[in-house]
Amino acid sequence: MNQPSEVPDVVGPVVRPRRLRTTPALRRMVAETSLEARQLVLPLFVREGLAEPRPISSMPGVVQHTRSSLLAAVAEAAELGLGGVMLFGVPEHKDAEGSGAIDPAGVLNLAITDVVAEVGDALTVMSDLCLDEFTDHGHCGVLTPDGRVDNDRTLEIYAEMARAQAHAGVDMVGPSGMMDGQVRVIRQALDAAAHTDVSILAYSAKYASVFYGPFREAVDSSLQGDRRTYQQHHANAVEGVREALLDVEEGADIVMVKPALAYLDVIRRVRDAVDVPVAAYNISGEYAMIEAAAERGWIDREPAILETLTSIRRAGADVILTYWAAEAARLLRR
Numbered sequence: 001m002n003q004p005s006e007v008p009d010v011v012g013p014v015v016r017p018r019r020l021r022t023t024p025a026l027r028r029m030v031a032e033t034s035l036e037a038r039q040l041v042l043p044l045f046v047r048e049g050l051a052e053p054r055p056i057s058s059m060p061g062v063v064q065h066t067r068s069s070l071l072a073a074v075a076e077a078a079e080l081g082l083g084g085v086m087l088f089g090v091p092e093h094k095d096a097e098g099s100g101a102i103d104p105a106g107v108l109n110l111a112i113t114d115v116v117a118e119v120g121d122a123l124t125v126m127s128d129l130c131l132d133e134f135t136d137h138g139h140c141g142v143l144t145p146d147g148r149v150d151n152d153r154t155l156e157i158y159a160e161m162a163r164a165q166a167h168a169g170v171d172m173v174g175p176s177g178m179m180d181g182q183v184r185v186i187r188q189a190l191d192a193a194a195h196t197d198v199s200i201l202a203y204s205a206k207y208a209s210v211f212y213g214p215f216r217e218a219v220d221s222s223l224q225g226d227r228r229t230y231q232q233h234h235a236n237a238v239e240g241v242r243e244a245l246l247d248v249e250e251g252a253d254i255v256m257v258k259p260a261l262a263y264l265d266v267i268r269r270v271r272d273a274v275d276v277p278v279a280a281y282n283i284s285g286e287y288a289m290i291e292a293a294a295e296r297g298w299i300d301r302e303p304a305i306l307e308t309l310t311s312i313r314r315a316g317a318d319v320i321l322t323y324w325a326a327e328a329a330r331l332l333r334r
């Protein structure tokens with residue numbers, strides 16, 4: 001005897017993940033990853049002796065700022081609720097020792113004081129702590145007579161650079177030169193000068209990447225040779241975790257992975273390994289690729305920006321340095 005069944009036979013999947021994708025409201029409610037203006041940091045370039053902001057051709061929409069146009073940009077960043085700004089200085093004259101970096105009247109140190117006076121506590125003001133913008137050979141440190149980057153002599157200059165930036169009023173320094181021991185030396189230099197509240201965003205896992213290309217134009221740098229003896233090989237992820245752990249031990253307040261897009265796995269590994277915030281730098285070449293494709297009509301620019309930044313957050317970055325920071329904040333307000 002066949003009992004007529006109350007429930008018809010199931011003719012399709014019982015479990016339907018698509019159900020949670022039905023409406024915009026539902027998709028928004030169950031989104032796992034957020035992207036907010038406060039998580040974004042805008043890198044800004046200021047060039048000594050400029051009368052007008054100068055466009056950077058390989059980074060459409062990004063300019064080298066004058067001292068005054070820089071202030072308009074940081075005021076806008078504050079108004080948009082960004083997390084902070086990262087300042088890069090481009091001196092008019094470069095030399096082998098990068099002496100503009102430690103000069104209290106050097107372009108970056110003056111810009112720090114200007115920017116802090118403009119925005120006060122509304123933004124975290126950060127500065128790049130590295131010599132490549134200041135050296136005529138374009139390396140992140142000073143060279144030995146036979147042309148190698150001298151780690152320990154560079155550390156002495158980084159210590160002095162940290163003191164100069166702290167004295168200028170910076171909130172957070174960003175050592176990006178990949179010299180061994182740089183975080184420890186900078187922490188000691190800051191503390192010895194009573195700048196115990198100045199924090200360190202360490203470029204910890206920083207790879208020797210072809211994607212830095214447009215940055216060279218942004219800081220007028222013509223690098224002689226390459227950076228492979230101090231930046232990491234793109235094949236290595238375990239080593240990226242090692243670098244991040246070392247920096248935490250040396251006193252880093254935030255550790256960073258750079259570049260971001262080709263290193264999303266490294267961001268995830270570092271996020272799982274440390275107990276400090278993790279940042280990622282969505283660098284110049286990553287910006288340029290999307291801008292170039294969008295310019296040709298090959299990709300839809302605004303969703304591409306938001307998808308890119310969300311993917312970096314999803315990989316584990318708490319903070320993202322991106323040239324789209326202001327624009328993304330505007331898109332997120334809509």
Ligand code: PBG
Pocket residue numbers: 128130131132133140176177211212213214215282283284285
């Ligand atoms: C070093 C520094 C670089 C970038 C940030 N800090 C260049 C490099 O190490 O070669 C690159 C940022 C970008 O490409 O957007 N001062």
